[in-house]
Amino acid sequence: MREDIKEILLSEEEIKSKVKELGAEISRDYEGKELVVVGVLKGSVIFAAELLKNITTDCELDFMAVSSYGNSTESSGIVRILKDLDNDIEGKHVLIVEDIVDTGITLSYLLKYLKQRHAASIEIVTLLNKPARRVADINVKYHGFEVPDEFIVGYGIDYAEKYRNLPYIGILKREVYEK
Ligand code: PRP
Ligand code: MN
Numbered sequence: 075m076r077e078d079i080k081e082i083l084l085s086e087e088e089i090k091s092k093v094k095e096l097g098a099e100i101s102r103d104y105e106g107k108e109l110v111v112v113g114v115l116k117g118s119v120i121f122a123a124e125l126l127k128n129i130t131t132d133c134e135l136d137f138m139a140v141s142s143y144g145n146s147t148e149s150s151g152i153v154r155i156l157k158d159l160d161n162d163i164e165g166k167h168v169l170i171v172e173d174i175v176d177t178g179i180t181l182s183y184l185l186k187y188l189k190q191r192h193a194a195s196i197e198i199v200t201l202l203n204k205p206a207r208r209v210a211d212i213n214v215k216y217h218g219f220e221v222p223d224e225f226i227v228g229y230g231i232d233y234a235e236k237y238r239n240l241p242y243i244g245i246l247k248r249e250v251y252e253k
């Protein structure tokens with residue numbers, strides 16, 4: 075464990091087995107449907123890759139890049155689209171993949187944005203859900219774990235672009251972001 079990490083919240087093994095379950099559930103629900111899995115860069119990249127391996131039905135993979143936190147620990151409330159989808163989603167079933175839903179501002183913006191494109195459905199899967207901080211009311215169809223209101227990093231999730239490469243999910247020590 076890194077010295078900046080206060081505690082490991084979810085180990086690599088715990089995450090892996092949960093992602094397996096999510097993949098199986100999603101595969102059942104989308105059987106026979108035209109599914110587009112949309113990873114939200116950059117945070118979702120590890121989860122999206124692991125989830126994709128556990129989806130056994132045909133699907134496409136696409137990415138969007140959005141940012142609302144920048145290098146801060148607080149959401150700016152302004153969501154910037156840095157990269158749009160490559161392909162058309164009209165008539166397709168879209169599954170947005172997120173690492174964490176915190177205030178919900180990122181996803182509520184993204185949903186509003188993608189709803190104009192006449193997809194057959196748009197749902198959300200997030201590895202982590204932090205309901206204590208929710209500001210925007212959004213409907214999360216699948217989630218892996220509920221997490222406490224702590225500053226979480228690892229498995230794709232950053233603080234100031236660092237810690238994404240940790241294979242587990244940990245709680246960052248306060249002194250790291252309060253100095
Ligand atoms: C983080 C995280 C989610 C979003 C959740 O992304 O990956 O996308 O914030 O927060 P919210 O529910 O309060 O909107 P960030 O903006 O840090 O970009 P990144 O994925 O590139 O790190
Ligand atoms: Mn993100």
Ligand code: MG
Pocket residue numbers: 117143144231232233
């Ligand atoms: Mg971030």
